[in-house]
Amino acid sequence: MTTPHKKPRKGELTANQKAENKEFSSKRIFIEHVIRLVKIFTIVRQRFPLNSRTYEQVILTICELVRLRIGALILPLS
Structure with missing residues (x-):
């Protein structure tokens, strides 16, 4: 599990940390939208x-329906 970088007390994040946080949030929003579709x-x-x-x-049936809706590939069950 990963977490975004927190701003230090009385400080600022570096440009690299801001970029990593932006990438992290773009991945996280996709997951949150999928959870909303399931719910x-x-x-x-x-x-x-x-x-x-x-x-x-x-x-599992509901998850398959959501996968079809978002157009994702259906992964084989292991």
């Missing part, structure tokens, strides 16, 4: 009384 489905946002195997299948 559109109500079953993901709420607790649902299914056994764990059925719930896993439902979540």
Whole structure:
């Protein structure tokens, strides 16, 4: 897990650190948009009384639908 550089107390970030933070935020926003797409489905946002195997299948199906929506490649399950 990576985190952005924090501005030091009474100081400034270097140009390199600012560039790294900008790159980090552009990757992070993509992930946050994908999470939003997954949470559109109500079953993901709420607790649902299914056994764990059925719930896993439902979540995987929703993730596949989101992948199709964003046009990503479908990765093989391992």
